[in-house]
Amino acid sequence: MLPTELVKLPALMQRTSGSPEVRIGLIDGPVFTQHADLVQGQLMEIGGRNAASCTQTDSGACLHGTFVAGILAARRTSSAPAICPNCTLLIRPIFSEATFGREHMPSATPQELATAIFDCINAGARVINLSLALARPSTRGEKVLDEAFTQALKQGVLIVAAAGNQGTLGGSVITRHPWVIPVVACDLRGRPINESNLGGSIGMRGLSAPGENITSLDSGGQAITLSGTSMAVPFVTGAIALLWSEFPDATVAQIKLAIMRQPQTFRQGSFMQGGFLSTRSYGPRRASIVPPLLDAEAAYQMLSAMSTRRQTA
Known part of the structure; x- marks a missing residue:
């Protein structure tokens, strides 16, 4: 089985390879x-003070950025x-090419x-x-990051983030934020x-996606196989990008409801409060510490049904 097959991406990938109007921010x-x-x-x-293109192809930062980019855009x-593809x-480098070794998950x-x-x-x-x-944040650092997440929420920009590779129980400042979709790596x-x-x-707000023995692009011009939550995140990000390419009129609330496999009975305005999206959870509360597996085809079918209802209304 291919990693894309596990999360039911092939049918969606056959329908579209994406639209240039759908922009993905790659912070890496x-x-x-x-x-x-x-x-x-x-x-x-x-943007960024670090070069977006590699100058040291053997650096860990360059390998990591190229690998994730390949999952999305090769x-x-x-x-x-x-x-x-x-x-x-949107390549927004955040790590310098001397930041970390190949064996570590990058931090900022x-x-x-x-x-x-x-x-x-x-x-x-x-x-x-x-x-x-x-990196371990200060109280001031957490406030600055919270402001960025809140701005993303107000602008209707989804954020998909790695759960982390420490093998521990518990979230981080990133994954605990209610607007972020945390991603667990699975086999x-x-x-x-x-x-x-x-x-x-x-478990409550996240998804699982393939993150073991994933093959993508190497910064040396070849291919390489790696594992970790960094590798799982772009499967969810890519699915969201394809869904928005197929349903350009879908709201961010509809896209998020579909990708998170929420029930289809919600009204379109369920997440709207005060003119922008609310982070409040709707529907049955998840109890597991392990989030459900991404199901791109189910998300497509949900959005297709929503689109049909709009056209016949």
């Missing part, structure tokens, strides 16, 4: 944009999942991450991919891998 390391499987992609470099004939990938300060989130929002991102961890049987963090907020 630099990307080897000259990789043969990326050169024809819809790549856009934005050409479909590559060895990478290549979920949404025709969507626009709250201030750095908040600035990058604002940059992606201002560049028109519809969804932001955070395959990263957060091809749908079981969480040992390294993936779990917890109440993760």
Whole structure:
């Protein structure tokens, strides 16, 4: 079984390879944009004091950024999942090429991450991919990051983030925020891998996606196989991008309801309070510390039913 098959992406990927109007914010390391499987992609470099394109192809930051970019934006004939190559990938580097070794999950300060989130929002991102961890924040740092998440909520920009690779119970400042969709890494049987963090907020508001032995692009121009929650996040991000490509008139509330596999009985305005989206949860409360598996086809069918109802109303 392929990783995309586990989360029922193939049918959606056959329907569309994405729309350039759907912009994905990739907050990560630099990307080897000259990789043969990326050169024809819809790549856009934005902001940041670190270079968006790799200058040291053997660096951990470059490998990580290129790998995640490949899952989303590689050409479909590559060895990478290549979920949404025709969507626009906004490359917002947050890690310098000397930041971390290949064996570690990258981390950022709250201030750095908040600035990058604002940059992606201002560049028109519809969804932001955070395959990263957060350095231990101060109270001030948490406030700055909370402001960035709140701005994303107000602007209707979804944020998908890694649950983390410490193999512990409990969330982080990122995954505990009610607007963030945390992602747990699982194997091809749908079981969480040992390294993936779990917890109440993760189980309640998150999703599981493939994160073991995922093959994508290497910063040296080849392919490589890696594991971890960083690898799982872009499966959810890519599914969201494809759904918005197929249903460009869908609201952010509808997209989130569909991807989170909420019941279809909600009214369109259920998440609207005070002119923008509320973070309040609706429907049956999840009790497990393990979130359900992403089901891209079920999300598509839910949005299709919503669209049909709008057209016949």
